[in-house]
Amino acid sequence: MKEALRLLEDLHAKVPGNPAVTNNYASALSRLGRVDEAIEVMRDCFAQHPEYVFGAANYLGTLIYAEKLEEAEAMIANYRLPQRIHPEAYRAWCRVEMRYYALTGDQEHLENVQKSLDLVAKEFGQRPVR
Helix, strand or coil: CHHHHHHHHHHHHHCCCCHHHHHHHHHHHHHCCCHHHHHHHHHHHHHHCCCCHHHHHHHHHHHHHCCCHHHHHHHHHHCCCCCCCCHHHHHHHHHHHHHHHHHHCCHHHHHHHHHHHHHHHHHHCCCCCC
């Protein structure tokens, strides 16, 4: 993993504006236990590229993992998904959002997100998320 981080650091330095590279770099930081550093990278990437839903989902998931639930709650309350979104990106966001609602005991929102995921799964011939 440390070698992967080094490669991602090099790539991130070469293409710093690429949200996918930044997201992967931050994920490697997180997996190496550098969670606070990863969150800072994700926060900056999210501020610059809110349309990159995979990054938004990763950021939210990392906030939840780090037990920064107030920040996670604010993100959920304020984030608006782009109008056009890849179904897998939508699923990634919803899965993390469901994790937050399950953790906080918000059954109503959890069920609403699950229903949305079921509709998308049916529309695109995907497996339901549980």
